[in-house]
Amino acid sequence: MRKLSDQLVELASRTAKLEDSVKAAQDKDRQRLEAQKRDLVSTMTATRAQAEQDVASAGAAASSWWTSTRDSADQWFVGVRAKRAEVRAEHDAAKAERAAEDAEIDAADAVDFALYAIDTAEYALIDAALARADALEAGEQR
Secondary structure, three states: OOOHHHHHHHHHHHHHHHHHHHHHHHOOOHHHHHHHHHHHHHHHHHHHHHHHHHHHHHOHHHHHHHHHHHHHHHHHHHHHHHHHHHHHHOOOHHHHHHHHHHHHHHHHHHHHHHHHHHHHHHHHHHHHHHHHHHHHHHHHOO
């Protein structure tokens, strides 16, 4: 399992990439967005593999939870992507506008989920630090 400090450095790096993607979207730079999307797919694949490896070492209960959570999120994203592909095939301007609004809502939902995950990670980090402090304190009392 990787150190928390390493994970936080990676989180900061990915947040910077997200900011660059937002900037590209604001600039309507389609080529940059498509390149970032390709990079993200490979990053997500590597992250998923690492997470599966970490969870496998954490035990069966965590593995079961991770599998269920991942499968649920994968299903949701497959549905979102399928909906996008279907709409892209249609060239009606009003439908395209609604599709763009739906995609923005989906993106906002994904960001909300990420913020929740960050809050959960921070809580777990604080809880781990407090547990470590308690363990050290209990060891000193012996």
